Amino acid sequence: MKCDIFVHVDFQNWNLSWVGHGAVLNIDGEVELDSIIMDGETLATGAVASVRNIANPVSLARAVMEKTDHVMLTDRGASMFAERIGIPIADDLVTELERKDWEQSSSFPVGVEKFFNTQWGHDTVGAVALDSLGNVACATSTGGIRNKMVGRVGDSPIIGSGGYADNRSGAVSCTGHGESILKVTLARLILFHMEQGKSATAAAEASLQYMGERVKGCGGAIVVSSTGDWAASFTTPCMAWASIKEDVLHCGLNPKEDFTERLK
């Protein structure tokens, strides 16, 4: 199957930091992960929020989509479900590196400042895809923002905020300040603009600008339309992203960067 895939990864130390192992810690020094996956053909969706002991929360989100009658499971219920279907329970997702960063960080607002107004943001991985039949899908996974309150759920697992996919328009995965993204339902807002005729880039830029003006939030999004138009846009200082379309790889980190390589 021919497939276009776009990925954003808004962290920088690829081998040091990840969404499960090495995710940012909450105020009590624990990992709590949020994740969503959505199928644009049927609007089937699975999400998990505040899960503590699952190394790959997006696999659990997918199981929620495929094996339950629900859209989202949280915390203890999500862990019980994981155990029941044989998804491995991880003992400890806290890394030494993240523990040190957490010890030196003082509060959630400082975390927000450091994540989204400097080059040190990390912790969210997202993907959107389009196949040759015009089916789109999205997935987003995150540890959130350092020093978040216990039980805080960000945008990532919330349908229409951290991600959305609909074959009638396209798929979006978002990153950035979760509380801002939630207030403007960023993923759905971007698709709304596309439904009104905007290109993927124009829709993402207009929506991110609106989020900046309306709630002073920074973020980024990767977008693919069901016709193959795509975008990677951000108002944070940087966002690592990559796309593959017709055997051409594009990637970038800083604003206006677009490195291109033919793969075959």
Ligand SMILES: NC(=O)C[C@H](N)C(=O)O
């Ligand atoms: N790095 C991120 O994208 C954080 C995520 N959006 C959250 O607020 O939970």
